[in-house]
Amino acid sequence: MYERRIVATLVQRMRETDNPLMQVLVGPRQTGKSTMLSQALDQMSLPHHFVSTDDELSPSADWIGIEWQEARNLQSQTGQPTLLVIDEIQAIPGWENAVKGLWDADRRVNRPLKVVLSGSSSLLIHKGLADSLTGRFELIHSPQWSFAECRDAFGYSLDDFLYFGGYPGAARFVGDERRWRGYLREAIIEPTITKDVLGREDIRRPALLRQLFVLGARYSAQELSFNKMLGQLQDSGNTATLAHYLELLDQAGILSGLNKYHPKDLARRRSSPRLMVHDTSLMTASSIRSKSMVLEDLELRGHVVESVVGAHLLARGESEGFDVYWWREGNAEVDFVVESGEFLVAIEVKSGRTKSQGGMAIFLKTYPEARRMVIGGSAAGAHPFEEFLRDEVLFPWER
Numbered sequence: 001m002y003e004r005r006i007v008a009t010l011v012q013r014m015r016e017t018d019n020p021l022m023q024v025l026v027g028p029r030q031t032g033k034s035t036m037l038s039q040a041l042d043q044m045s046l047p048h049h050f051v052s053t054d055d056e057l058s059p060s061a062d063w064i065g066i067e068w069q070e071a072r073n074l075q076s077q078t079g080q081p082t083l084l085v086i087d088e089i090q091a092i093p094g095w096e097n098a099v100k101g102l103w104d105a106d107r108r109v110n111r112p113l114k115v116v117l118s119g120s121s122s123l124l125i126h127k128g129l130a131d132s133l134t135g136r137f138e139l140i141h142s143p144q145w146s147f148a149e150c151r152d153a154f155g156y157s158l159d160d161f162l163y164f165g166g167y168p169g170a171a172r173f174v175g176d177e178r179r180w181r182g183y184l185r186e187a188i189i190e191p192t193i194t195k196d197v198l199g200r201e202d203i204r205r206p207a208l209l210r211q212l213f214v215l216g217a218r219y220s221a222q223e224l225s226f227n228k229m230l231g232q233l234q235d236s237g238n239t240a241t242l243a244h245y246l247e248l249l250d251q252a253g254i255l256s257g258l259n260k261y262h263p264k265d266l267a268r269r270r271s272s273p274r275l276m277v278h279d280t281s282l283m284t285a286s287s288i289r290s291k292s293m294v295l296e297d298l299e300l301r302g303h304v305v306e307s308v309v310g311a312h313l314l315a316r317g318e319s320e321g322f323d324v325y326w327w328r329e330g331n332a333e334v335d336f337v338v339e340s341g342e343f344l345v346a347i348e349v350k351s352g353r354t355k356s357q358g359g360m361a362i363f364l365k366t367y368p369e370a371r372r373m374v375i376g377g378s379a380a381g382a383h384p385f386e387e388f389l390r391d392e393v394l395f396p397w398e399r
Helices: 005-015 033-042 061-078 095-108 121-132 147-154 158-164 168-173 177-198 206-218 226-232 239-251 265-269 280-284 291-296 298-320 359-366 385-389
Strands: 022-027 048-052 082-087 113-120 137-141 255-258 274-277 323-329 332-340 343-349 371-375
Touching: 005 022, 005 033, 005 113, 005 137, 022 033, 033 048, 033 082, 033 113, 048 061, 061 082, 061 095, 061 113, 095 113, 095 121, 137 298, 147 158, 147 168, 147 385, 158 280, 158 291, 158 298, 158 385, 168 177, 177 206, 177 280, 206 226, 206 239, 206 255, 206 274, 206 280, 226 239, 239 255, 255 323, 274 280, 274 298, 280 298, 291 298, 298 323, 298 332, 298 343, 298 385, 323 359, 332 359, 343 359
Parallel strands: 022 113, 022 137, 048 082, 082 113, 343 371
Antiparallel strands: 255 274, 323 332, 332 343
16 A cells, blocks of 8 residues: 655654654645554554544544543553554544643653544644644644645646545546546545535535635636636625635645735735635546546646645645735736745746736846746756656745
């Protein structure tokens, strides 16, 4: 079975017995979090207690206490540092307060119990962790699979990855596009929206949120103001509602709205978003166009190529701590702007579709501290798409 690089990170963190912080594996649905936990535990010599909420009909906060005590008993019996791993913990109402109380109690008596949790990004990061567990955890991000991972695990070509994306469970269906599309819609998109967003948030207009995702997937890699979005959506709403729903879809790991780059944060927030799927399969599965129809159409292929670059940047930015924007003034446009500390990088994607010219030169004149990066095309200094997607292209702060 293929092993992602994240497994090595999990193993390293699990072995840090002198580090009391909880380790939290977060990521979108169906990216292999449970499998990675099992693979990491197979490499551990420490005693461990692994449980999953999927194995319980109605797991509760009391259930957490029972399983936690099992791990404590194991630690007492062996006299060794012990691992407690709880998978899909977000399914338990009030889990954060239960975990906080149990974890704090262990810290007071210096019990060598190492806790590892996993679950949905939206719920863990923006709900329980941020509200109740501040200062008690470290995050390990599990994004959709990268091109390099899909190439090594499934033999994907670049065109395969552009269309079929990085959900490992869908790889078995790529020989039957109709079946593959059904799997994406029914096993990934619908459960993500229904369970990870609608099921955990007070959404007054669920139809509007669903329509927003479909619209965002269709217009991925394109700018669309909130007013224009409202004009294309059937359900009523306002710009504040759309902005909130887009934030929720971002937290669920399926659709983001990139802000325009500006040195002032307020100006960024007031900008029209550039919509961006977190995986190109969310874009292609939301349409009825076949792989050949999408990739042989220069305009469509161009948007998919720009989306795969954007999705890769978002995944890396989440793990490595840099921010991703885009930029436009008038007809002058830069596909992506990456900011990490004092470093600013302007990225131009040569996707094959027709775009306005001169944006890079104007951006570099406006922000002379920025570095230029070109992905695709045959110009001198340009980086091939495959090299960029394999993380073989270094950013300035990595050199």
